[in-house]
Amino acid sequence: MKHSLSRFLSDYGMIFVLLLLCAFFSVATYSEQSPAGEAAAKQVISAIQQQFGKTPRVLVAASDQPGDTAFAASIERELAASGGQVLKTVRGQPKEAREALAKINAAGGKLDAIACTQVTGAWLLFSDLKTDFPALGEPRVITPRSYRWPNFLKSENMLNIANQIAVIAIVAVGMTMVIITGGIDLSVGSLLALSAVLTAGFIRDFAGGVNASFGGMLLACVAAITLCGIIGAFSGAMITRFAIPPFIVTLAMMLVGSGLAYILAKGQSIYQIPDSFVWLGRGADLMSLPNAVVLMLVLYALAHVLMSRMKLGRYLYAVGGNSEAARLSGVPVKRVLMFAYIASALLAGLGGVIMASQLKSGSATYGNMYELYVIAAVVVGGTSLSGGEGKMLGTLTGAFTIAVIQNGMNLTNVESYTQKVVLGLVILGAVLLDKIRHAR
Amino acid sequence: MSAAEPLLEMRGIVKSFPGVQALRGVDLSLRTGEVLALLGENGAGKSTLMKVLGGAHRADEGTLSIDGRVTPFDSPLDSRNAGVAVIYQEFNLVPGLTAVENIFLGQEVTRAGFVARKQERERAAALFKRLGVEIDLDVPCRRLTTAQQQLVEIAKALAFDARIIVMDEPSAALTSHEVERLFEIIRDLKRHGIGIIYISHRLDEVFTVADCVTVLRDGRNVGERPVAQITRNQMIELMVGRELKDEFPARAVTLGAPRLEVSGLRRGRAVRDVSFAVRRGEILALTGLVGAGRTETARLIFGADPREAGEIRLDGNVLALRSPQDAIAAGIGLLTEDRKLQGLVLRHSVRENFGLPNLTWLSRRGFVQLGQERTHFARYVDQLRIKVPNQEQRAGNLSGGNQQKVVLAKWLARNCDVLIFDEPTRGIDVGAKYEIYLLLNELAAAGKAIVMISSELPEVLGMADRILVMHEGRVTGEIADARRATQEQIMQLAVA
Incomplete structure (x- = not known):
């Protein structure tokens, strides 16, 4: 047994060097990761459902980046399936989001949450919703949480x-x-x-x-x-x-x-x-x-x-x-x-x-x-x-x-x-x- | 011709290698202008002694004196400084360099750091003129004939004023005419006071050119005589010397039909028209001195070298052998003399070595049956008492005897009809030898035809049913009843 182990080591010792290299680069590229696409959508949905139950009223705000298409589509699909309501999906600039919010606000509709990506969640327009659009009833801005993970190991x-x-x-x-x-x-x-x-x-x-x-x-x-x-x-x-x-x-x-x-x-x-x-x-x-x-x-x-x-x-x-x-x-x-x-x-x-x-x-x-x-x-x-x-x-x-x-x-x-x-x-x-x- | 002080005096030279005591206290003395013939069987210690003189080996004990002064011989350079030149059988020339460049290699004539080519050329030309020969100074040495290369070696020795020249089998590769000229040169060197140590298996030459003989046997000197006071037979007796001991197992012989028959085998100068037959159950010894063409003959039978002419029959059928692969398929096995270079893949495991010739039957649809391979090998490890810690042991880590047993195992498993053993017991201790002899007897008893190539005369006499003696590529004699043969009889044929 001991013999075969040492033989294995001598035959495949390079594997350990390889693993060591992988470990090194994992540490070296350990950094903040923001989830995107479906993974991000999943997180946001579960957060919304936790806070507002099965039938939330939601606005989806996504940028026009290609990765956000999956994000927006996934949220629309999942929420619809569980009985929630997506009032509007905004794709693009803060200006468009403002218009959408103004419309909902003018119609007197309530809004529970705004589903955002990490990028859209930082839009300034969302920072003071209470004063800008009082009719909405204090919607919460929900963004996916970032986490730390090595770029190398993705x-x-x-x-x-x-x-x-x-x-x-x-x-x-x-x-x-x-x-x-x-x-x-x-x-x-x-x-x-x-x-x-x-x-x-x-x-x-x-x-x-x-x-x-x-x-x-x-x-x-x-x-x-x-x-x-x-x-x-x-x-x-x-x-x-x-x-x-x-x-x-x-x-x-x-x-x-x-x-x-x-x-x-x-x-x-x-x-x-x-x-x-x-x-x-x-x-x-x-x-x-x-x-x-x-x-x-x-x-x-x-x-x-x-x-x-x-x-x-x-x-x-x-x-x-x-x-x-x-x-x-x-x-x-x-x-x-x-x-x-x-x-x-x-x-x-x-x-x-x-x-x-x-x-x-x-x-x-x-x-x-x-x-x-x-x-x-x-x-x-x-x-x-x-x-x-x-x-x-x-x-x-x-x-x-x-x-x-x-x-x-x-x-x-x-x-x-x-x-x-x-x-x-x-x-x-x-x-x-x-x-x-x-x-x- | 006799000077008061010997030119070279070697005293009590002892040299041992792991497992072998090559020299056990050898004395040798050489006077100026003397030709001393150094005689002995293969393995008697001649080469080792000359390597000590040449500085290639360092003696464990003993002294070397030049002109009565003890001189260190720790390196080839020491040896050269002491005025010794050793001309080995395989010359020490750089094949791509010219005669001039070779002569002055390591002792270049320089002027301000540059090689003085013109001066070197003139001196080389003068040396060859002194030797009475003409050699093209501008062609690379590889294009020179063997005889010419030898002359370059001699000129090289003279170029640094060597006073002692050792010639190891200088005539082995020369034609008789070239040998004549070599003798003239040797006589001329003598006249200039150079001492020559001449190693040869050809006793005739010894009588022609030497002044005295020193005979070695088993690393000791057993006789020193002037040539005038010794006969050819006395020389052979001194060389062979030892008595036959009871070191060979007895065996009942039943000879069957001829199994292997070869006729008219021919390849260059090494094998010239060799014919013989071996019967079922027979052990045929093929003996002679090193270079007699025995190994070469075996390689022709085995298809390892292409033959120029000749026919090989197995059980009466003509075989068209073109490679060892064909020979093995036909049922012929060859256990080579050089295990390390030709018998084993040293870096691979003993099991893999065992499997190599046997994979044809140890594999199914291209896949090696590892389990079968292990089982079969384990059986031979037991049977031959091979000492290995496990089957994955590298072949290179085993002792000589165990290596030879692994080689035996791989060929026994192959179950050949004809087995050729080239020096089966070389470098093996006595106990292992006896086991190998037993095995040879068993194989013969099982109806196989055995060809045993051996330089050890006691072994030849003790094991063989019949003896063939070779000399310079020819079969020079057959001794039909090996039981009654003597070593002297064989030696007479071997130095024919």
């Missing part, structure tokens, strides 16, 4: 982090396999751009552009990913057949892939894509989780099973741990390496499709420097560049660590140049931690 922010890192994390699945075999794949960033350009180009040229059907878009994506896979197979063949170091082969493919992307896109961005194409990158179908994040989680689950439970996974580790010993034990080393490079390229292709979907366009500038972020995620996740060691879930942790640091620094208003410096040091620190832990 659910929108957490989803935002997951969504931003999804592409890098997905590409990192393939990179982890490659690095575990003792190799490296520098071409993923370029393949990502190439795939985005190909996808967008195929949709524009062959699937009918903005009127493309679902089947057409699907075919375009599959074709783009497949082409990336073929480039991965080419890299793998160069590495296994001619024993050229992976660094060199994939460096060459990085240039080739990027160049091809620029040629195909003619240096421009391809945007003749139907609106429905953003489903993959921006949609959120399952329990309000973004689709890209769901896809990422599914891929990690599959890859984890592959690496820890399947023969192929065992072979990937063995090739990286000692390729000669693996070969002499009957492991088909070349085929295993081919698999790793093809998988990496396919996942880079998929990353490109997701990015094209997120941005609803394809451009050769996508994925610039991504190979380095992807490698950083893998390495921060505890995978050794010398091969044979590493965990798929470690990479996920690594990707999130990077995302959390970037997001946290954005929230705390650290400027982007400083962010780079910090991120670089964090990567170094993470690997150093790993070394120290292994030296023990």
